[in-house]
Amino acid sequence: MSACQFTITARDQQSRARAGVLQTPHGVVHTPVFMPVGTSATVKSLTPDEVKSHGAEIILGNTYHLYLQPGHELIARLGGLHRFMAWDGPILTDSGGFQVFSFIYGGIADEIKGRRPPQSSNLPGQERVKVTDDAVTFRSYLDGSRHVFTPERSIEVQHALGADIILCFDELPPFRAGYDYTAQSTDRNHRWARRCLDAHERLTVEAPPGKLPQALFGIVHGGVYADLRRESAEHLGSLPFDGLCIGGSLGQTKEQMWDVVSMTVPHLPEPFPRHLLGIGDIDDLLENVARGIDMFDCVSPTRLGRHGTALVRNRENRWRLNVSNASLREDDRPLQEGCPCATCRTFSRAYIHHLVRSKELLGIRLISLHNVAFLLNLMHEIRTSILEGRFGAVYQAWLGRSIGANTGP
Numbered sequence: 001m002s003a004c005q006f007t008i009t010a011r012d013q014q015s016r017a018r019a020g021v022l023q024t025p026h027g028v029v030h031t032p033v034f035m036p037v038g039t040s041a042t043v044k045s046l047t048p049d050e051v052k053s054h055g056a057e058i059i060l061g062n063t064y065h066l067y068l069q070p071g072h073e074l075i076a077r078l079g080g081l082h083r084f085m086a087w088d089g090p091i092l093t094d095s096g097g098f099q100v101f102s103f104i105y106g107g108i109a110d111e112i113k114g115r116r117p118p119q120s121s122n123l124p125g126q127e128r129v130k131v132t133d134d135a136v137t138f139r140s141y142l143d144g145s146r147h148v149f150t151p152e153r154s155i156e157v158q159h160a161l162g163a164d165i166i167l168c169f170d171e172l173p174p175f176r177a178g179y180d181y182t183a184q185s186t187d188r189n190h191r192w193a194r195r196c197l198d199a200h201e202r203l204t205v206e207a208p209p210g211k212l213p214q215a216l217f218g219i220v221h222g223g224v225y226a227d228l229r230r231e232s233a234e235h236l237g238s239l240p241f242d243g244l245c246i247g248g249s250l251g252q253t254k255e256q257m258w259d260v261v262s263m264t265v266p267h268l269p270e271p272f273p274r275h276l277l278g279i280g281d282i283d284d285l286l287e288n289v290a291r292g293i294d295m296f297d298c299v300s301p302t303r304l305g306r307h308g309t310a311l312v313r314n315r316e317n318r319w320r321l322n323v324s325n326a327s328l329r330e331d332d333r334p335l336q337e338g339c340p341c342a343t344c345r346t347f348s349r350a351y352i353h354h355l356v357r358s359k360e361l362l363g364i365r366l367i368s369l370h371n372v373a374f375l376l377n378l379m380h381e382i383r384t385s386i387l388e389g390r391f392g393a394v395y396q397a398w399l400g401r402s403i404g405a406n407t408g409p
Contacts (some may be wrong), residue, residue: 002242003213004165006031006273006294012391015407016265016292019386022273024090024164025212026082029057031273031294032386034280034379035092036301036372040065041075041085044302045365046372048087054341054369055376058090058164060297063157064099068140068147072160080162092297093163095154095196095219097170098247098278100138101129131171133188151195158214159203165215167245168196175223175249182223182249186232189221193236215242217275223249224256226263233267243273246293258287262406265292280375282311282319286395289382290407301375305368308356310335311375315400323367328353341373 003025010019022029036043036051039062043051051059061081066072075084081091130137135150154169169192173185200216218236222228236244246264250257261276268274273294279285280298288296304311310321313336321328321335334344335352343352343366355363378398385394392403 003215010387015290026090035297037299054373061093064096072157076160091163092165095167095169101172151192152199155199170219186221217243219245219247221248229264237269245275247277261291301371302368343370
């Protein structure tokens with residue numbers, strides 16, 4: 001039996017949007033869902049109780065960072081990641097591949113979206129990392145020490161961490177890699193996926209009595225190329241995964257990213273939960289729910305909080321409010337009228353503006369808490385609207401446009 005059970009409970013009639021229930025060893029997750037990112041076993045500046053009380057059902061931990069510090073063996077000895085960080089709900093860990101290539105390339109978000117110009121005429125990362133069909137060799141960003149990650153090693157680390165859902169180790173070629181290298185990398189990722197499955201099965205059989213089962217998700221690649229995306233989706237969908245992610249380069253623009261999702265989702269197995277990796281902007285959440293995505297994660301709410309930016313219902317300003325703006329100095333309103341989060345129930349824009357301008361840590365905490373709650377409340381609104389058959393109205397209210405034909409039911 002699978003380590004997680006996914007049931008689709010409602011479908012939208014105008015798009016591919018769907019609502020579901022994902023059952024894991026540490027609890028139930030209602031989809032579509034946004035998961036706050038706890039990179040180093042913490043959602044930055046927030047306590048687990050704060051995150052949970054504001055609606056989070058699942059969080060994401062980062063294998064790469066936890067492997068380097070404090071180390072997966074230590075976390076395992078102390079009872080696993082749930083106990084270590086005092087989070088008793090579901091956890092998903094990524095494989096570490098994103099961070100391996102991020103620190104090597106010098107900013108994977110720019111690289112995979114094609115915003116960073118080539119550093120040389122070589123193929124991506126050749127001068128700064130060794131990528132072979134067997135493994136990836138890289139150096140720690142902490143101390144420069146040399147490390148080798150194989151698919152088997154990534155799965156071993158994630159088994160030690162004990163997350164409910166773990167991901168395959170994958171290579172992330174940047175947008176500028178071109179078709180030939182992307183095809184080569186996609187084929188390599190398919191072989192690595194098979195190795196991850198084999199390692200996962202072996203470690204599951206060898207697990208000590210009482211260890212909770214873990215679900216393994218594959219990651220669909222193929223860059224912006226429809227034939228590669230279809231090939232990857234169909235290949236991985238034929239393997240015994242518990243769910244699938246869409247990863248790799250998603251294009252240079254939001255519109256291209258939405259197109260990549262549109263070209264991929266129809267080829268994913270219908271019963272599988274679908275996770276779009278690293279996406280959290282408000283328009284992206286709505287657009288990709290409409291295209292059939294069930295799960296999202298992103299560091300954006302706490303990253304924005306650290307830079308003094310709050311999320312608000314104002315699409316003309318990209319749903320963002322610069323809290324350090326002088327116009328807020330005497331503004332007695334909450335960050336967002338009607339927001340039920342603890343920040344908005346208690347503090348004014350003027351006070352939080354003062355904290356930010358004074359560089360007080362509480363300002364970061366209050367904005368981060370609001371931003372996380374804002375996205376969790378948005379996802380609850382989306383999920384409820386699908387269940388009640390009015391997703392199109394919510395989509396229209398947030399984005400100011402009707403659902404597009406390319407989201408297709």
